[in-house]
Amino acid sequence: MTDLPAFTKLICRDEEAMARYYGNVYGYGLVQRVEGTSDGEAFREVIMAPGGDWTKGTLVTFNYVDRDAPRDQQVILGFTVADLDATVEKIVANGGKLCGPIREERDHGVRVVFSTDPEGALCENVQMLAAPHAG
Template identity: 35%
Template structure:
């Protein structure tokens, strides 16, 4: 799959990763593996802001692309939801939405066409309420 969007940055910066806080790290990792096909490559325990954390990082889906990390504060009962939106591109949006619902996620709005951007788009909410925007390119 190729990405038609332009790329680049100023000041030599590279966008490299995003982290989403979750409550049940293992369950959410299984969701992202089964729905989005992400492949974990690192699990790390450490401290952040004086709080113990556990995190799972997934490998980039293409060379040089960003990686997603799911992270949990070990002293927390609930993550904040709606704190981020992860973006994914797929070749079959309908199949991805089906996988998401089978894995316990929800699709709160129907898939819609956005002709001006040449895409179909859906929002996939994982079982903990985190929002993922998923697009399928329709324009050549």
């Protein structure tokens, strides 16, 4: 049996708006939309993947149609990005908010900033720093 790539489901109020946000900010493309019931509860979801390629793992924006939106953080979404400054610009331009400034953490080899999407879900955005050259 071959292992399949990982997936993450983000429970949200508006699956379409959140799919647009994650597509615009992180480059996720549509794989498919699903609508149905699970254990008697209606749901809608948008399945996305980097560049629309589900073999790279998926992010699913998931809406329980008849439930209130989640009140508390149920997940922290982590994204490794090539250009943190450009990602910050996209976050703000698409209705997200920064939780603080970009921090450079050389001991961990990263630049990092936390942000929230338009519904308040927490995201950790990480840019890997180049390894120091041996000399």
